[in-house]
Amino acid sequence: MQNKNEWKLKDVLLVAILGVLFGVVYLGCTYAGGFLYGLLTPVGLASLGYEPFYGIYFIAGAFGVYILRKPGSGIIAELLAAILECLMGNFFGPIIILSGIVQGLGFELIIMLRKYKDFSTAVMIASAVLCSVFTMIYNLIISGYNRIAVPVLLLMLGVRIVSAVLFDGLLVPALTKGLVKAGMLKGYAVADAVDTDLDELTGIA
Amino acid sequence: MLEKWNPSVKMITVFLCVFILTVRNNTKLNIIVFISFVIGMLLFSDVKPGKIFAFLLPAFIAAFGLFIMGLFYSRNSDISIRTIFDISKEQLEALTTSGNMVTALQLATRLLAYAGMGILFSLTTDGEYFVRSLMHQLRLPPKFAYGILAAFYLLPMMRNELRTVQTAFRVRNMSGFSLRPKILFTMLVNSVRWSESVAMAMESKGFSGEAERTYHDIPKLRGMDLALAVVSVGVVAFIA
Amino acid sequence: MMTEEKSCMLELRDVVFRYNPHGKRNILDHLSLSISDKRITVITGRSGCGKSTLAAVSAGLYPENGGILEGGGILLYGRPVADMNPQERAKYLTVMFQNPDLQFCMRTLRKEMEFCLENLCIPASEMDQMIQEAAENLGITELLDKPLSVLSGGEKQKANLACLFLIKSNCIFLDEPFANVDESSALDLIKQIEMMHDAGFSFVVIDHRLDYWLPVADEIIVLGSGGQVLRRDIDKKNLEAHHDFLHDMGLLFNVSKRKDLKRQIGTESAGKTLNFDENALTEDVDTRDCAVRFSKVTIRTENTKWNRKDTGEILLEEADAVFEKGKMTAILGPSGSGKTTALLSILKQHSFSGIVEVEGENLSHCRRKELYKKIGIVFQNPANQFISQNVQEEIELSIRQWNRNIAKEQCSKKAIELLAEFGLDSYRRYSPYMLSQGQQRRLAVLSVLAGGQRILLLDEPTYGQDHLSTVAIMDSVADKVEREELTVIFITHDRKLALEYADCIYKLENRKLIKMTDAHLYVRY
Numbered sequence: 001m002q003n004k005n006e007w008k009l010k011d012v013l014l015v016a017i018l019g020v021l022f023g024v025v026y027l028g029c030t031y032a033g034g035f036l037y038g039l040l041t042p043v044g045l046a047s048l049g050y051e052p053f054y055g056i057y058f059i060a061g062a063f064g065v066y067i068l069r070k071p072g073s074g075i076i077a078e079l080l081a082a083i084l085e086c087l088m089g090n091f092f093g094p095i096i097i098l099s100g101i102v103q104g105l106g107f108e109l110i111i112m113l114r115k116y117k118d119f120s121t122a123v124m125i126a127s128a129v130l131c132s133v134f135t136m137i138y139n140l141i142i143s144g145y146n147r148i149a150v151p152v153l154l155l156m157l158g159v160r161i162v163s164a165v166l167f168d169g170l171l172v173p174a175l176t177k178g179l180v181k182a183g184m185l186k187g188y189a190v191a192d193a194v195d196t197d198l199d200e201l202t203g204i205a
Numbered sequence: 206m207l208e209k210w211n212p213s214v215k216m217i218t219v220f221l222c223v224f225i226l227t228v229r230n231n232t233k234l235n236i237i238v239f240i241s242f243v244i245g246m247l248l249f250s251d252v253k254p255g256k257i258f259a260f261l262l263p264a265f266i267a268a269f270g271l272f273i274m275g276l277f278y279s280r281n282s283d284i285s286i287r288t289i290f291d292i293s294k295e296q297l298e299a300l301t302t303s304g305n306m307v308t309a310l311q312l313a314t315r316l317l318a319y320a321g322m323g324i325l326f327s328l329t330t331d332g333e334y335f336v337r338s339l340m341h342q343l344r345l346p347p348k349f350a351y352g353i354l355a356a357f358y359l360l361p362m363m364r365n366e367l368r369t370v371q372t373a374f375r376v377r378n379m380s381g382f383s384l385r386p387k388i389l390f391t392m393l394v395n396s397v398r399w400s401e402s403v404a405m406a407m408e409s410k411g412f413s414g415e416a417e418r419t420y421h422d423i424p425k426l427r428g429m430d431l432a433l434a435v436v437s438v439g440v441v442a443f444i445a
Numbered sequence: 446m447m448t449e450e451k452s453c454m455l456e457l458r459d460v461v462f463r464y465n466p467h468g469k470r471n472i473l474d475h476l477s478l479s480i481s482d483k484r485i486t487v488i489t490g491r492s493g494c495g496k497s498t499l500a501a502v503s504a505g506l507y508p509e510n511g512g513i514l515e516g517g518g519i520l521l522y523g524r525p526v527a528d529m530n531p532q533e534r535a536k537y538l539t540v541m542f543q544n545p546d547l548q549f550c551m552r553t554l555r556k557e558m559e560f561c562l563e564n565l566c567i568p569a570s571e572m573d574q575m576i577q578e579a580a581e582n583l584g585i586t587e588l589l590d591k592p593l594s595v596l597s598g599g600e601k602q603k604a605n606l607a608c609l610f611l612i613k614s615n616c617i618f619l620d621e622p623f624a625n626v627d628e629s630s631a632l633d634l635i636k637q638i639e640m641m642h643d644a645g646f647s648f649v650v651i652d653h654r655l656d657y658w659l660p661v662a663d664e665i666i667v668l669g670s671g672g673q674v675l676r677r678d679i680d681k682k683n684l685e686a687h688h689d690f691l692h693d694m695g696l697l698f699n700v701s702k703r704k705d706l707k708r709q710i711g712t713e714s715a716g717k718t719l720n721f722d723e724n725a726l727t728e729d730v731d732t733r734d735c736a737v738r739f740s741k742v743t744i745r746t747e748n749t750k751w752n753r754k755d756t757g758e759i760l761l762e763e764a765d766a767v768f769e770k771g772k773m774t775a776i777l778g779p780s781g782s783g784k785t786t787a788l789l790s791i792l793k794q795h796s797f798s799g800i801v802e803v804e805g806e807n808l809s810h811c812r813r814k815e816l817y818k819k820i821g822i823v824f825q826n827p828a829n830q831f832i833s834q835n836v837q838e839e840i841e842l843s844i845r846q847w848n849r850n851i852a853k854e855q856c857s858k859k860a861i862e863l864l865a866e867f868g869l870d871s872y873r874r875y876s877p878y879m880l881s882q883g884q885q886r887r888l889a890v891l892s893v894l895a896g897g898q899r900i901l902l903l904d905e906p907t908y909g910q911d912h913l914s915t916v917a918i919m920d921s922v923a924d925k926v927e928r929e930e931l932t933v934i935f936i937t938h939d940r941k942l943a944l945e946y947a948d949c950i951y952k953l954e955n956r957k958l959i960k961m962t963d964a965h966l967y968v969r970y
Contacts, residue, residue: 009414010404010510012348016356017396020363028383037270042289044277046270056384080353083339087332087357091264093323094216095223142227144315147308149278175390178834182876184397186464187511333552351560355550361594362546366829372794373830377893378817378846387832394828394878402547405506409542410608411535411564412550419566421559 004189005070012080014067019060019081023088029053045152051159055167058103058131062168065108066124066176069116069189078104099138106134107168119193121173128169132161207250207325211430212335213342218434219322222441226318229445232307235314237444242321252328260328264320268313275309276300332357338424348414355403366395453523454482454616454647455503455538460517460672462495462502471515472498474671482522482615485638485648487658489696490668490675492881492911496651497543499672500620503649504540505529522615532564539614543621543909545601554604555589561608579611583637597781599630606637616647623654624909627779627938631657653911655696659684667694695913735805736900736932737768737791739958742799744783744790760786763799764958766951770804771930773923775937775947777961782953784936785825788902791934792822803900818847821893822902826909827885828878836880836888837873840864840895847896863891867921883914890922894931903935907942919946 030050037049064077082100090096110127111119136157139145145153176185177194185191207215226235243261246252273289282305292300300306336354339345370391371381381388412418455478462473472495480486490496501507505526508514519526521537529537542548551557558576567575580586588596588604596604602622609617619638623631631654639661642648650658655665665679667690675694679687691697742764745757760783768774778784789795791803793813801808804819824830833839840860845851851859864870867887872880877888886906894901901922907915923946925931937943943950950961 007348008404008510009348009352009407009412010400012352013355013404014397014400016352017359017363017400018393020356020360021367021392021396024360024364024367025383025389037266041270041273043287044273044289046267046274049270076349080349083336083353084357086327087335087353088360089260089327091260091320091323091327093326094219095319095323097216098220098223142223144227144230144312147280147312148274149280149282152274152278171386171389175386175393178390179393179397182394182834182878183465184394184878186466333556351550354552358549358552358594359547369824369826370829372789372792373822373824374832375794375813376792376817376820376822377830377832377843378814379832390834391829391831399547401510402542402544403550405501405510405540406542406548407550408506408509408531409504409535409540410561410612411532411539412560413531413564416530416532416564417566418563419569420563421569421572 007068007070007076011068015060015064015073015077016080016084018063019077019084020088022056022059022081023085026053026056027088029056045155048156048159051156052163054132054135054160055128055163055165057099057135058107058164059167059172061100061104061107062124062128062172063176065111066119066172067185067188067190069119069193071112071116072108074108074111075101075104078107095142098142099135102134102138103131106131119173119190121169124173125165125169128164128167129161131168132157132164136160207246207329208331210329210433211342211424211426212326212330212338213424214426214430214434215326215330216335218437219326221434221438222322223319225438225441225445226315230311230315231445232310232314234441234445235311235318238318238441239314239321241440242318242325246325246329250325250329256328257324260324261320264317264324268316268320271316272309272313275312276305279305279308334424337420337422341420341423342426346414347418351407351412351414355407359399359403363392363395363399367392452482453479454521455480455649456520456523457499457503458518458520460502460519461515462498462507462512462517463515464512466513471671472512473502474673476517476672476674478666478672478674480649480666481664483645483647484663485642485650485658485661487650487652487655487662487665488668489651489653489655489665491670491694492653492883492914494668494670495672496668497620499668500540500618500649500651504538504618505531505534506540532566535564535612535614537614538616538618539609539612540618540620541602541605541609541622543624545598545605545625548601548605549593552592552594553590554585554593554607557593557604558589558608558611561612565612575611579607583607583610583640597630597779598625599627599633599780602626602630602634603637606634606641610641610646616649617641619648619650619652621652622650623652623657625780628940629779635661653696655691667691667696695911695916734770735767736770736803737766737934738800738802739764739766740800740802741765742790742797742801744786744795744797746783746786747795759956761797761953761958762956766958766960768932768934769949770932771926772948773926773933773935773946775935775943775950776953776958777937777940777943777950778953780938783956784953785904787953787958788822788904788934788936791902792816792820817898818896819898820900820902821896821898823886823889823893823904823906825905827882827889830889831877831885831892834876834878835873836869836875836877837861837864839877839888839892843892843895860895863895867891868917881914882908882910883917886910886914886918887921890918894925899930900932900934903933905937906935907937907939915942 033050033053037046040046040049058078060081061074061078065074078100082097085096086094107127110123110130114123176190179185180191180194222238226238243257246257247254333354336350340347340350367383370388371383374388375381457476457478460473460476461471463471488496488499498507503519526534549557551560555576559572562572562575580589585603585607588600593601593604622634635657638648652658659681662680664677666677667675669675676687676690742761743759744761745759747757776784776787786795790797791801793808793816803811803816831839833842837860840863841856844856844859861870864873869884869888872884877885880888890901906918922933926933952959952961
């Protein structure tokens, strides 16, 4: 009926609402992050404190591309989430939008190369890893991390990758599949791809 | 006055300043930019100093963390220390003149300078004005612009709903930690429902995102907006 | 197509619609229906008969936003809906949905109204005046500039109606507009609707609360499963002839349907009331018979400001109350009056001053874990409290939560028994989210009682379901109260529900918790 790659209003809203949701969740985690941060400050590894939660930063983008499966959906989702994060008040202000673009691009690149057809676990994990690497390159340039000793950077990147793989590479597909099974994502690209053998159940309910 | 500065131009100004600071990487420049943005905010906006402080505090804490990191773990470090508690007097003296100190200050002040700009933007920009400006000046399609606003205004309800879900888990004697996949799942179910309902309500009111529409307020692009941008970027570039 | 009668506003021809692309069950199964212009038409029927779907399909929101239109056509004033874009459709038909929280995209009503006018390409210079006039017409000028998020459910629906008034579409479809609204707001809204009807708007209303609509409806249509028209042309004049039919459908809401009312309600008892002395109330009941007891309890809204001096708004002031063991107690009050917060205080999830005792034990000495062994809560939206993705597992998890050592077979046996007791055993393998609202609530009740909890708190048990589903849940809970001495405290804005089920009723109004005597109940408040 409609161009499959076109965004419907409800697609935009879903991604935007997820952006707000994970903005709130992330804010909740900064308390835990802040605690770790305080603990690690005396040993000079303060920034490491936030790394375990880093994957939540681009979870909206991961959901966007995994559910919608349209070209640009990861980048656009990340961009929307970043604008919303900026609206929600943040001491980095619009600079968040810059990092949002980098994150979206990092996550979508491999999926793009697979022509938005392959969303296997391997692809999702690879995307999470690549996204972590992209954000670290961004940090090297923008945050000046290029002046930090390499082993420390590798340690940070390692924690960031673990976080991204857990949250974005594994949790996002698992939760989305759960939603499909609960009959929540009818009409979205992911629902056609995941499975339809629950038809009988949804049919009676 | 800063409140009236066109948000898109303000944002691009911030981006350009970030670019200059990144390229120059100069501690003095960072400090000057930070101080001038904060003073600018105090002089030319209605933001209460208390609010600025509330935003600055986490920025200072983050900057301090980076400072220590730079001090201990600079690349090509000439001194090695493991914790803040076992710095000896000699080391301290050596540190103050070492390359580590230079790096540490660079990192910390750069973060502060970014925060100064970010806080100026966040505190002097009305969210709706910003999104409208993105729509009119930077061609963000209306579908996205109004989608963003709708989601943003759902924030209070979403926060309440998240709290309810967490309470529901706690009273069943389970942890209400927001990252529990089960809690996230419940919130995702809600999010999908909300997005459908809000989309239908908006469409029912005649919003399509594609058809032509009029606008009650269109953020204007005045000479002042551009002049302010040129002056800000110019001054930063000049000091640099 | 052009031969359509002018008075025909909406016509559905042999419409076949379903949600699941590969499913077999059609929500609307060969539905044909035509509705006349300039009238208030009420469409009613049991939950799940496709009423709400009908609204979205008529407005062209489905299949655009979900589901498959397998066949048939929908004509609005003779024009196929599918050929129109949202902007054109809004001129003919707009919809107001049941959840007032999910209808706006702007911060204030004024902005939302501007948004509506912008959608219709009204020149910016005319907007302010149009908004001012509409607001004055409807008497809601004071709502214009308040953030929508702080308005009550009733005010939000009023605001929404004002937007549709401004759009001036010929017909307004109301999808259960009172689902989240208390009685006095509902009556207010009906007044506003009557006024708009006089001004030339047509209304199609989807609702199961016929009592609200009987005085104003021109026609009532009853739908059966698949959206089949069971009866139509019902109005207040010929109502008697359809009385039995409506009664059997569970569409009439009568007080004192339950024969075994423990408390005598009747016109004669209204005169000679028991005349409780409100101060003596708490001494009335022996502590041993008391499940929950409030002594001088003051509850405030959560203090969110950094400013220490601002301690939050007072919701409940120095309240004394007794909730008896093995009884059902209702707390009545308008929405937003702090009823839910009072329940959260009993659960130690909201701070308070004063003393709350649960089964004789002071709450401040009670550990949370011990407390939740005794007491459980079902929230307004039960979908918010499921912890698994499978109905049977949901109950099993709850059982195991409180009996760590229970054997696997025993646990699932008990779960199946409980599910059977509540008529949910055939849905064992389903995801809880696939159940209807009524079934979800029953499942939620079961899962909080599965650990052997003795006290059940119910938050707005009527929310989002039809009357028969409410009756089903309240009846099964009432049975448990009678047979197993369960204590139930439920909060509601529905006076009739409270009258029907509660042994004792408190009213929360103006920060006071007042025990109501029969005399109170019969005076309209």
